[in-house]
Amino acid sequence: MSSRRHRLTALAAVVLLACSAFSAACTPQHRAVIAGPVAALLADSTDLGPSASGDVQLTVTLADASGAQTLTTWAAARGLWVRWRAGNEWAVVEGAAADVARVFDVPVHDYRAPQGRVFYASPEQPDTPTELRGTVTAVGRIMSFTPYRTKSPGFFPLDVPKGGLTPQGLVDAYNATPLIDAGFTGQGATIVFFAFDSADQADLDMFADTSGLPRFTPEIVGGQPAEQHGETAMDLQVAHAIAPDARLVVVNARPTVEGDGPYEKLGALFESVNRDYPGAVWSLSIGWGCEAFVTAADLAPVEAALAAAQRRGTSVFDASGDTAGLECKGGEQWSAPPGPDDVGLDAVASLPAITSVGGTTLSTGKNGQWLAEHAWVDSPLSQGTSGGVSKLYERPPWQKRLTVARDTQGRRLAPDVSAVADPFTGVRFIFGQREMMGGGTSQSAPIWAGLTVLMNQYLMANGGHQLGNINPLLYRVAAGSRLPGFRDVRRGGNAVDMAEAGYDLATGLGTPNTYNLAQNFLDLQRAGVR
Structure with missing residues (x-):
């Protein structure tokens, strides 16, 4: 150093x-x-x-x-x-x-x-x-370098204990089964994935056939990326496991990091998707650099495009990152001891309009029932759920009531919520015609996207409306609601922060009790709360 x-x-x-x-x-x-x-x-x-x-x-x-x-x-x-x-x-x-x-x-x-x-x-x-x-x-900054990366652990375990989380096990663990049993399976809804790689149709077919789900073929926007690393295959299969009748769209985001102006390009891409798929739920599992590389001015095109999409009912979930709170570390310096400059948030995931999704290690019973969760961290591999305090954005109104020791200036806090990310307790998926276990916060984000599709359907069937920017409602539910909407994660941590009672910088508000959340959201909408 x-x-x-x-x-x-x-x-x-x-x-x-x-x-x-x-x-x-x-x-x-x-x-x-x-x-x-x-x-x-x-x-x-x-x-x-x-x-x-x-x-x-x-x-x-x-x-x-x-x-x-x-x-x-x-x-x-x-x-x-x-x-x-x-x-x-x-x-x-x-x-x-x-x-x-x-x-x-x-x-x-x-x-x-x-x-x-x-x-x-x-x-x-x-x-x-x-x-x-x-x-x-x-x-903004004068710089044409964007240190982008996919938010995944970089490997997927081949030894899948008991097959990993099945579709039924996944929806059972997060209490989404009552919604599915009521007929809410994603029919008529769209989930959009912004990706750097592609998926093989044979893998998607094998997953559907071996999971007892209908086959599906995603729509591709912007051309099929040549590379396959398993990320997009995992995202698609995770979302299909939750919302098997939803339309799935893969948007090739690689052009945004070719040449300069990545955030202007990303903003334009968001505008195009909003125009073509209004009201869709978005899932992002890739990063366009940490906050230290940019200013808030650089991100203005992205922020404006997000606001326009959310006005049409779109909810946006972005993986918080897999570097255990060290999002400004990586590349050739990955194996070096961490320092203060390595601590930071992913730039796009820190936007107040984005729902930043952290990761957990999940424990379930023999019948798939939820038992416990703790913040995901793998110290030997320098991996784990990311989060922290924004250097770019002030504390949004819905986070004003939170007290976090590391934040003395009233800044945006992330993540907002979490879901399973540990690749040793993850969701079963198929890649290269082999069973693997999903992992990373890149798994957590599509989990929340799929669950939100089900909640949107429930709301609209009961006189409500699509959630759009879900963040204000998430924090309103956590502050006090008729039913417990979250499983509070109180154990574990990452390289910087520990999980604790209530909100924390490792797992946010916690993981979803989906059916309860949907009912709480309906209560708020009927009361006129947005």
Whole structure:
């Protein structure tokens, strides 16, 4: 760790020494060297010198949509251009690297990552230009590197004790059987999975045939990804086990991490899915980097697209991550001892509008009944449920009543809820024509997506409506409801936090008692609570 600190110190020194040569207006009070994982990435990469890119971009947020014209005029006078769409309270400023560096008074260099990828980045956080203060509220990062990954443990056990959780065992464990027995099986509903890999139809058929479920063929949007790692196969089969009559859609999200502007691309992808599948339930089991790599301004396109989808009844579940609370750690440094800079949240899962799903180890009886759960962690493999305190977002209203010792500034807390994630107590699925056991919070997210489809059907059949942004209702139920909606997880922990009574940063509010939750949600909807 000491050598890493020396590299970061040296990087900061080089940046500051270059200040006077770069710009006469460069003064210490507006030179914000980015520390943490970004500095570590740049220190481990090869600096290729000032970027030669002809198109560098950064996202800005606006005080209101009327500021777009002011921003456009300002940019044009300085050799830059702006992309903006009417009504948006964010915009993208673009230009040649040299011009962006000059206008925002920060260096922009090209780097070669240890894996060989070349990207542009600034080691400093650009400030809002003086002329735009009052118009622009925040400025994003200048960086075309996105440290994306799939949120799964990276392996699936081949020895499946007693076959793993069967579809019946899964719905029994989370008390969804009364909904299924009442005829709520997903008919007419849609679950959308955002994925980086694909699934083999032969595996899906084998799972359905050996589980006593109807065969299904998912719709593919954006082309079939070439790679197969088991992630998408698991997600589809888990959701099908819960809601066997739901339409399942796989959206190829890989283009969002090809080139720069990943969060603008992700926002556009969300908009497209919302347009084509209104009111669907979404499941995300992939990550677009931890919070330390971005600012809230970078995520503005994603946040706006989420809000629009939720207004049409969409609920969104995102895996909290499998790094035991160390979401800013990974890549080539995975085996190094963890440090403070490694602690953090997945950037997209930290959005207040997302329901972040953590993971547990599940114990069931011989007949599949729920016995106990504790926070999932596997110390030898440096894996486990992730969660923590956001550095980007303030505490949303529905979390205001919570008290967490590690949060002294009133920030967004994650995860919100949990489900089984331990790959040694997971759901049976088929991959490569072999039985395997699912795992990771990438299993937990589609579990909640499938259960939400059943709850939506129950609500609509009883005069209610789709849940949409489910977070406010989850916390309202936890604060006090007619029926216990959650199984509180009080044992275990991850590398940073411990599970405890009530809300905690390892498992959130707990795991679902689905039928009770559905009845509580109906009570709230009848009372006019949203």
